[in-house]
Amino acid sequence: MPRNRPLLSHRFVANRRRFLKGSLAVATVLPAASRMTFAQGGQVNIYNWDTYIGENTVANFTEATGNEVRYDLFASNDELFAKLREGNPGYDVIFPSNDFVERLVAADRLIQLDHSKIPNIANIDQKFMEAEFDQDRAYSLPYFWGTIGVGYRKSATEGMEPKAWADMFDSDQYAGRMSLLNDSDVIEVALKYLGLSLNSSDPKEIDAAAEALIKAKPNIKAFAPDTGQDLLIAGEVDVCMEWNGDILQVMGEDDDLAYVVPEEGSILWEDAMAIPKDGPNPDGAHEFVNYILEAEVHGEIASEIKYPCPNKAARDGGFIPEEDLADSSIYPSDETLARCEVAVFDPVKDDLKEKALTRVLAA
Amino acid sequence: MESWRQHQLVFWAFLLPGGLWLVLFFLAPLSLIWAFSFGERAGVVDIAITGTLSNYIEAFDPLYLKIFWKSFWIAAAATLVALIIGFPVALAISFAPPTLKPILLLLVILPFWTNLLIRTYAMIAVLRTRGYVNFGLEGLWDGASTVGEALGLGALPRFQPLVLLYNDAAVIIGIVYVYLPFMVLPLYATLERLDRSYLEASLDLGAGQIRTMASIVVPLAKPGIISGIILVFIPALGMFLIPDLLGGPDSQMIGNVIERQFKAANNWPLGAAMSFILLYITFGALALRSYWSRDDV
Numbered sequence: 001m002p003r004n005r006p007l008l009s010h011r012f013v014a015n016r017r018r019f020l021k022g023s024l025a026v027a028t029v030l031p032a033a034s035r036m037t038f039a040q041g042g043q044v045n046i047y048n049w050d051t052y053i054g055e056n057t058v059a060n061f062t063e064a065t066g067n068e069v070r071y072d073l074f075a076s077n078d079e080l081f082a083k084l085r086e087g088n089p090g091y092d093v094i095f096p097s098n099d100f101v102e103r104l105v106a107a108d109r110l111i112q113l114d115h116s117k118i119p120n121i122a123n124i125d126q127k128f129m130e131a132e133f134d135q136d137r138a139y140s141l142p143y144f145w146g147t148i149g150v151g152y153r154k155s156a157t158e159g160m161e162p163k164a165w166a167d168m169f170d171s172d173q174y175a176g177r178m179s180l181l182n183d184s185d186v187i188e189v190a191l192k193y194l195g196l197s198l199n200s201s202d203p204k205e206i207d208a209a210a211e212a213l214i215k216a217k218p219n220i221k222a223f224a225p226d227t228g229q230d231l232l233i234a235g236e237v238d239v240c241m242e243w244n245g246d247i248l249q250v251m252g253e254d255d256d257l258a259y260v261v262p263e264e265g266s267i268l269w270e271d272a273m274a275i276p277k278d279g280p281n282p283d284g285a286h287e288f289v290n291y292i293l294e295a296e297v298h299g300e301i302a303s304e305i306k307y308p309c310p311n312k313a314a315r316d317g318g319f320i321p322e323e324d325l326a327d328s329s330i331y332p333s334d335e336t337l338a339r340c341e342v343a344v345f346d347p348v349k350d351d352l353k354e355k356a357l358t359r360v361l362a363a
Numbered sequence: 364m365e366s367w368r369q370h371q372l373v374f375w376a377f378l379l380p381g382g383l384w385l386v387l388f389f390l391a392p393l394s395l396i397w398a399f400s401f402g403e404r405a406g407v408v409d410i411a412i413t414g415t416l417s418n419y420i421e422a423f424d425p426l427y428l429k430i431f432w433k434s435f436w437i438a439a440a441a442t443l444v445a446l447i448i449g450f451p452v453a454l455a456i457s458f459a460p461p462t463l464k465p466i467l468l469l470l471v472i473l474p475f476w477t478n479l480l481i482r483t484y485a486m487i488a489v490l491r492t493r494g495y496v497n498f499g500l501e502g503l504w505d506g507a508s509t510v511g512e513a514l515g516l517g518a519l520p521r522f523q524p525l526v527l528l529y530n531d532a533a534v535i536i537g538i539v540y541v542y543l544p545f546m547v548l549p550l551y552a553t554l555e556r557l558d559r560s561y562l563e564a565s566l567d568l569g570a571g572q573i574r575t576m577a578s579i580v581v582p583l584a585k586p587g588i589i590s591g592i593i594l595v596f597i598p599a600l601g602m603f604l605i606p607d608l609l610g611g612p613d614s615q616m617i618g619n620v621i622e623r624q625f626k627a628a629n630n631w632p633l634g635a636a637m638s639f640i641l642l643y644i645t646f647g648a649l650a651l652r653s654y655w656s657r658d659d660v
Contacts, residue, residue, distance in 0.1 A: 078626035
């Protein structure tokens with residue numbers, strides 16, 4: 001459920017939550033390879049996060065199935081939801097995060113998947129097939145997943161590396177060198193810091209989370225709209241709350257950076273593939289989803305974009321590099337994951353958290 | 364001049380395209396948002412227009428009032444700075460040689476050819492700890508330190524970069540940077556039309572430059588000053604991009620809250636009510652403007 005906060009994204013290396021690129025690349029029509037004419041195939045309209053697919057995946061799909069692809073980008077779940085809010089503007093496959101799968105189902109915007117047309121479902125790790133946000137995976141199938149955690153600069157935090165949210169909220173050791181996300185995820189994280197469930201809808205608990213953040217606020221340099229990794233790599237902050245993929249990307253550019261999922265646990269998210277209602281080519285959409293779930297294809301994307309992959313066959317088949325699988329900043333240990341939670345969609349809770357966030361930012 | 368009444372067909376032919384455009388793309392969407400402000404959420408995407416005032420009551424929660432107030436003073440401060448910077452610029456352009464004027468005006472308008480977001484990112488690169496302002500200052504500081512050492516005065520302590528970003532001042536700088544042309548252009552328009560013989564008369568009659576400026580130029584430029592203030596203040600009041608990117612932990616403005624209602628919070632009725640409160644304030648400001656300039660016609 002990574003999301004690109006407000007407006008447009010901005011970053012110059014691969015990352016799917018890039019405001020600027022996302023909004024500028026309004027309609028990226030795929031190049032030469034996909035323009036070849038195939039008598040049998042139709043066109044599949046994909047709507048995905050930026051830089052969230054393999055370089056050749058789409059061209060290979062066209063070659064394998066004869067379907068041409070029109071590929072559009074969104075920068076945030078909010079943008080995706082806004083696009084589909086008043087009806088489907090012509091997309092066949094979309095990539096919403098877990099709570100937005102729920103939101104889209106509640107808004108009656110997704111069709112039920114025909115599992116018989118997607119035999120590669122068998123490749124998916126069984127634990128992803130029992131998702132709370134989508135019982136029996138009737139509407140969505142997992143694409144990639146990840147965590148929200150803490151990115152930090154090793155040299156600047158030597159001997160006091162952040163291990164827990166408490167290291168950031170209780171102490172002033174990183175005073176003026178910390179950034180947090182400026183959306184309601186920060187409230188969820190504060191709930192985890194207090195040892196509570198991040199899905200709490202108890203106003204008292206959410207208030208306590210807001211109070212904890214207000215108390216920590218003097219030490220915080222900025223509430224960043226998903227730009228923490230930019231602040232980190234630019235040296236503006238040494239510790240920041242961010243999406244794993246964002247930090248991983250800057251870790252590729254700067255060895256001095258690291259990522260950790262705090263001890264108290266954190267937000268676990270999943271981006272799913274779903275088929276919106278009234279799309280022009282539902283059969284092609286099923287074909288695309290099935291193609292992605294092929295062990296080799298899914299593994300190849302994973303090796304490129306470095307997000308954790310839910311495809312068991314891809315892992316077992318050796319399509320994902322061993323060093324990635326062993327890297328705890330990509331695949332956190334089961335022990336760590338056990339302390340994390342997936343956010344569920346709950347309008348009551350979301351309203352409370354929204355207001356708590358406004359209160360924190362206004363304090 | 365012939366009255367439009369005698370050429371009704373011509374009148375309507377000219378009015379229709381613009382009128383239709385306004386109705387379809389301005390009044391209709393605005394009315395819809397206005398209706399939402401009296402609605403309640405019914406499900407995830409549906410809004411039932413029930414005529415409720417609960418959104419307005421909610422918008423007057425002290426929490427939001429505090430943010431309205433904060434937005435108000437940030438916008439006011441930015442407007443004041445823009446006026447202080449913009450007035451001399453407009454004056455200089457209006458007194459520049461005629462060949463130079465178009466170029467100077469172009470320089471004022473030029474930043475508009477770049478996207479607002481890009482300009483705001485440019486400000487980050489200028490203001491951040493390892494940004495150009497601090498690099499420049501560090502260079503000067505090191506230079507002074509070297510000179511001091513050479514003169515036997517000892518070196519200065521290490522340069523401490525200024526904290527220019529992630530606070531309210533950065534938001535004000537950003538707003539001034541972005542909206543300065545809105546201040547300069549109306550000021551220029553009035554100053555350009557100013558009858559120079561008044562200035563000569565004032566100077567001939569013994570008033571100094573400062574007295575002439577205060578008693579002649581500024582009062583005559585009043586319509587431009589008021590237009591400039593309104594053109595800067597109103598968009599600044601609803602700004603959300605700049606506080607998001609340049610602001611500190613508490614630089615949230617009402618525009619940010621409204622943006623979240625329409626996006627993450629999915630609470631369009633509350634967002635609509637807040638937007639309309641801003642709009643009512645705008646109407647108030649425009650009414651005041653016409654009240655102030657009622658004798659200037």
